[in-house]
Amino acid sequence: MTEQEQALKVLRDQIDSIDKQIHVLLNQRATCAQRVAEVKQQYQGNEIAVFYRPEREAQVLKRVMERNKGPLADKEVARLFREIMSVCLALEKPMRVAFLGPEGTFTQQAALKHFGHSAQSAPMTTLDLVFREVEAGAAHYGVVPIENSTEGMATHTLDLFKRFNLRICGELELKIHHHLLINDNTDPELITRIYAHQESFAQCRSWLEANYPRVDHVAISSNAEGARLASLEVGAAAIAGDMAVDLYRLRILERNIEDQSDNSTRFLILGDQDVGPSGDDKTSILMCAHDKPGVLYTLLEPFHRHGISLTRIETRPAHQGGWSYLFYIDFEGHADEPQVQKVLSDLEASSVELKLLGSYPKAVL
């Protein structure tokens, strides 16, 4: 055995021994999760037991990142623990998560980032169906886009919160990297059309003008569908993300063509449970108000008085006849906290229609 082979053997023996310990510990953790499930079932009485606990998951992931000393990066260890919790939760109860499909969309990527790969992700053809599937109990949770850093709010998602009585149970952010994709039979010099969702064309506008000014842009229901078409047609290209590349066996002609390098999308997790406080939470509400002088002041003043920071405010027409508006507001804190409760009761007293969409842990990963 050479000196190098000897050194490798020593290190690999160490790795084998560490793996054995990790293995034992993983199964010990899984056994604890199974017991947790039994306890949840015992104490839930007649109600359906709630297995997924976003507030606890957020605390676990945060602690993992805080105590991390490397050499693994904080996000990487958190990602590993994300998957460990995902398998433990699947042992307690397999989760079905509806997302805006088809397979290969950024929303699916978001679902897997948030729930880990042990959750079963179920593609829906429209956003309405994601809401409906969760409301009907056919899926435990849903994942929907809410805003993009380049293009702003996903207004259709906002409108659906008014129609459906669901809770927001979580949020996450995903970096959105778009690639220009072709199949192996397409000559890069002979591209005649590019498929993408309207939103993605908008996020890559300057790059497309500079590089493909005379090629047809075909707007399509999703990037994943565009990728599927580009995998079948000679002369077609698609704009889509990493998941679509593997799924439709496409070639990346140009990487990261988004105009803003920090292009990212925020997604919300829909469910029907009230999530407990994690210690670092956000709350979302919808308010409906008529257009009269000082209305915005009435809505916002209680936040100022009780020292609550807003993280987002968005206005939409309420579609109720006349000039009524819907205000979608995100702010810091949890509905169980006294200051937040004061804001909510002041708003209710000021005769605006108020709908609490949910309190949930701030995105960790």
Ligand SMILES: O=C(O)C(=O)C[C@]1(C(=O)O)C=C[C@@H](O)C=C1
């Ligand atoms: O602490 C719990 O309630 C658990 O069910 C355990 C656990 C975990 O693996 O840590 C699993 C699923 C929950 O979503 C949160 C945490």
